[in-house]
Amino acid sequence: MPGGSRTNRRSAESVRAESLQPPQLSVSPELFRKFQQLIYSETGIWLGNSKTALLSGRLYRRLMTLGIPTLKEYYELVSVPDGLEERARMIDAITTNETRFFREPRQFDFLVEQAFPRWSAEATQGLRPKRVRIWSAGCASGEEPYSLAMLLAQYLPAEQGWDARIFATDISNRVLEKARHGIYDATRSEGIPKELLRKFMLRGFADQQGRVKIKVGIQEMVDFARLNLNQSPYPVDGPFDVILCRNVLIYFNAESRKRAVTSLLGHLAPNGYLFVGHAENLTSVSTQLRSIEPTIYVKTTSATGPSVTVLEGTESDPERQRAIATSASR
Numbered sequence: 037m038p039g040g041s042r043t044n045r046r047s048a049e050s051v052r053a054e055s056l057q058p059p060q061l062s063v064s065p066e067l068f069r070k071f072q073q074l075i076y077s078e079t080g081i082w083l084g085n086s087k088t089a090l091l092s093g094r095l096y097r098r099l100m101t102l103g104i105p106t107l108k109e110y111y112e113l114v115s116v117p118d119g120l121e122e123r124a125r126m127i128d129a130i131t132t133n134e135t136r137f138f139r140e141p142r143q144f145d146f147l148v149e150q151a152f153p154r155w156s157a158e159a160t161q162g163l164r165p166k167r168v169r170i171w172s173a174g175c176a177s178g179e180e181p182y183s184l185a186m187l188l189a190q191y192l193p194a195e196q197g198w199d200a201r202i203f204a205t206d207i208s209n210r211v212l213e214k215a216r217h218g219i220y221d222a223t224r225s226e227g228i229p230k231e232l233l234r235k236f237m238l239r240g241f242a243d244q245q246g247r248v249k250i251k252v253g254i255q256e257m258v259d260f261a262r263l264n265l266n267q268s269p270y271p272v273d274g275p276f277d278v279i280l281c282r283n284v285l286i287y288f289n290a291e292s293r294k295r296a297v298t299s300l301l302g303h304l305a306p307n308g309y310l311f312v313g314h315a316e317n318l319t320s321v322s323t324q325l326r327s328i329e330p331t332i333y334v335k336t337t338s339a340t341g342p343s344v345t346v347l348e349g350t351e352s353d354p355e356r357q358r359a360i361a362t363s364a365s366r
């Protein structure tokens with residue numbers, strides 16, 4: 037009967053919708069505080085007191101997979117010293133991994149318009165080798181480091197003697213696995229300039245229809261590794277000409293953010309650039325950093341310059357306030 041089948045279909049849909057919305061696992065304030073501390077000490081990420089729904093929502097699927105009914109029991113599993121593997125899985129579930137190709141395009145324009153010409157001129161004058169190292173710290177599923185690799189291949193190509201490499205790290209194994217594959221929904225390639233898209237990406241067909249893949253030559257320019265920015269010293273070579281740490285430190289608190297920035301600076305070359313996300317503040321972090329435009333800092337060679345104090349909303353320079361607002365709305 038047509039009416040009956042519609043009813044059945046409706047109820048099947050509502051059941052499916054319910055299963056997509058995880059029911060809330062209960063978490064007492066005391067248990068929440070324990071998770072808060074554990075996640076902070078592991079990652080530097082500070083879950084504010086209003087994030088109880090986020091915690092239980094993001095851990096729900098993991099508990100179901102393990103057949104564990106309560107967050108209390110799950111805490112007992114992840115908090116023991118040899119719960120290392122499960123702690124990594126918990127971090128996979130907790131982290132926010134949103135990213136895009138050529139996100140915050142102004143920073144990529146800055147590389148093309150200012151950094152690359154400077155490095156080229158220096159190489160021509162024999163002031164530097166034709167060697168570029170960039171670190172994408174908190175690279176998520178790879179769109180950021182691949183955007184950088186495409187730019188480097190286009191503007192500082194190996195055929196002209198350049199040796200350019202990207203080091204890309206994240207704390208989440210789940211996103212690193214996706215990054216290494218270099219396969220994305222075609223809709224995600226919208227931010228890639230047409231010429232770079234044509235040159236450096238492949239369109240899928242048959243069972244890969246609707247997907248794009250990073251070409252091997254670009255993939256080979258990127259080394260992916262798991263690295264926790266909250267655990268220094270970092271097992272990393274350097275120095276790097278540019279470090280991008282964008283939309284990562286926003287989840288940290290003042291203390292873990294300062295620690296991470298100080299450690300990152302130890303791996304940045306003199307006159308190297310540090311890029312952060314558009315909504316991020318570097319507040320009196322280091323006498324070695326000078327802001328050159330919103331979200332872009334340069335590591336000064338002397339330690340005598342003023343320390344960077346960027347306080348969105350309390351910034352005294354109105355020009356800069358306007359620039360921050362413009363950059364944030366892009």
Ligand SMILES: C[S@@+](CC[C@H](N)C(=O)[O-])C[C@H]1O[C@@H](n2cnc3c(N)ncnc32)[C@H](O)[C@@H]1O
Nearest residue numbers: 079131134135174176207208264265266282283
């Ligand atoms: C919102 S994504 C930003 C991705 C990219 N940088 C961008 O701006 O598009 C933040 C990434 O930082 C990673 N992350 C969070 N805490 C971290 C830590 N302690 N160490 C390393 N990576 C971390 C997360 O796993 C996530 O993939």
